[in-house]
Amino acid sequence: MSADHAAVQRTDFDQFMVPNYAPAAFIPVRGEGARVWDQDGRELIDFGGGIAVNCLGHAHPALVKALTEQAQKLWHVSNVFTNEPALRLARKLVEATFAERVFFCNSGAEANEAAFKLARRYAHDVHGAEKFEIISAVNSFHGRTIFTVNVGGQPKYSDGFGPRPEGISHVPYNDLAALEAAISEKTCAVVLEPIQGESGVLPADKAYLEGARRLCDQYGALLIFDEVQTGVGRTGELYAYQYFGVTPDILSSAKGLGGGFPIGAILTTSAIASHFGVGVHGTTYGGNPLGCAVGSAVLDVVNTPQVLAGIKSRHQRFKSELERIGQQYGLFEKVRGAGLLIGAVLAPAWKGRAKDIQQAAEQDGVLVLQAGPDVIRLAPSLVISDAEMTEGLGRFERAAARLAKS
Numbered sequence: 089m090s091a092d093h094a095a096v097q098r099t100d101f102d103q104f105m106v107p108n109y110a111p112a113a114f115i116p117v118r119g120e121g122a123r124v125w126d127q128d129g130r131e132l133i134d135f136g137g138g139i140a141v142n143c144l145g146h147a148h149p150a151l152v153k154a155l156t157e158q159a160q161k162l163w164h165v166s167n168v169f170t171n172e173p174a175l176r177l178a179r180k181l182v183e184a185t186f187a188e189r190v191f192f193c194n195s196g197a198e199a200n201e202a203a204f205k206l207a208r209r210y211a212h213d214v215h216g217a218e219k220f221e222i223i224s225a226v227n228s229f230h231g232r233t234i235f236t237v238n239v240g241g242q243p244k245y246s247d248g249f250g251p252r253p254e255g256i257s258h259v260p261y262n263d264l265a266a267l268e269a270a271i272s273e274k275t276c277a278v279v280l281e282p283i284q285g286e287s288g289v290l291p292a293d294k295a296y297l298e299g300a301r302r303l304c305d306q307y308g309a310l311l312i313f314d315e316v317q318t319g320v321g322r323t324g325e326l327y328a329y330q331y332f333g334v335t336p337d338i339l340s341s342a343k344g345l346g347g348g349f350p351i352g353a354i355l356t357t358s359a360i361a362s363h364f365g366v367g368v369h370g371t372t373y374g375g376n377p378l379g380c381a382v383g384s385a386v387l388d389v390v391n392t393p394q395v396l397a398g399i400k401s402r403h404q405r406f407k408s409e410l411e412r413i414g415q416q417y418g419l420f421e422k423v424r425g426a427g428l429l430i431g432a433v434l435a436p437a438w439k440g441r442a443k444d445i446q447q448a449a450e451q452d453g454v455l456v457l458q459a460g461p462d463v464i465r466l467a468p469s470l471v472i473s474d475a476e477m478t479e480g481l482g483r484f485e486r487a488a489a490r491l492a493k494s
């Protein structure tokens with residue numbers, strides 16, 4: 089047997105890999121639509137969607153086609169050249185959004201890193217060296233590089249890595265008075281997730297985002313929306329800024345943009361983009377033909393009135409069924425979120441037990457996510473079928489019933 093096909097198992101993780109994750113006991117090996125199969129052939133319904141990444145489920149024919157066709161043609165040319173898939177995807181993003189310019193990278197953290205660097209550079213060039221402060225929200229998540237993890241508002245992720253980058257502060261989310269008190273002439277950017285994803289699927293109030301927009305304009309700060317989780321159809325609009333009707337200056341996108349292939353992007357105006365002149369920023373793989381070909385195919389499928397409307401109707405079904413299950417078994421206090429980013433907030437009696445519920449669901453054959461210890465999060469395929477929803481919700485209800493009895 090060649091080394092490529094040697095049998096591997098979950099215990100190999102503990103033996104060979106850095107222990108920064110605690111993966112499930114089973115290993116998924118194949119997926120189709122909203123179903124995955126593990127090494128033993130067990131089938132599971134996937135309501136987690138690779139944490140809001142697999143926006144068209146697994147092995148969507150349009151994405152498989154885009155990737156394999158591009159793989160026969162051209163994988164990488166470096167940024168010494170441009171390439172057709174990058175130009176096509178950039179044009180599509182510009183035509184579909186507020187943006188006039190696009191920068192490609194490979195992940196959400198890289199997109200935010202680029203957004204923060206661009207905001208600092210813009211302020212430096214336009215207003216001078218004193219304007220560099222970034223205001224972000226408590227409990228926000230923006231990635232794991234040193235800069236992005238410190239802009240993020242969760243000390244458990246940023247503590248213990250030596251000196252922090254300067255000029256970052258955090259204000260309570262959805263508290264406009266706190267933002268107003270913190271912002272100043274030294275603020276170069278305010279960064280917000282339109283819905284806080286990792287820390288509990290907590291949507292912004294529309295008035296909060298409108299107020300943040302007004303304060304940024306008043307103080308000459310850029311408004312950055314981290315749409316790594318909320319973007320690419322997740323809310324039922326292409327981007328959540330359209331759902332809320334508040335336009336940022338810079339928007340970061342990743343996760344769903346590649347439907348499972350790594351890609352990230354920032355979207356911005358040409359006036360701001362001009363401050364990333366030749367050589368100011370870059371990345372070897374950003375805008376590579378493979379990722380951009382897949383990203384284009386994702387947008388072609390997602391950004392249609394039918395698919396976007398389908399996300400909103402699926403939201404209604406998930407919300408009402410989860411509310412019913414929540415009431416019947418005393419599990420949930422409320423169900424919140426938008427489109428197919430849904431958070432079921434645990435009732436007081438279940439607080440802290442999201443992991444137990446996730447594990448029980450898995451035993452009954454349905455994958456759900458947690459968002460902190462008190463929220464069950466769903467971020468399924470945006471085109472999940474009625475049958476897959478019925479089956480997955482049925483399995484979830486069986487798990488809930490079993491837990492409630494125990």
Ligand SMILES: *Cc1c(COP(=O)(O)O)cnc(C)c1O
Nearest residue numbers: 195196197229230231285316317
């Ligand atoms: C996942 C996520 C990130 C980080 O993206 P990576 O691709 O893991 O670097 C940043 N911001 C938000 C809102 C996210 O959900």
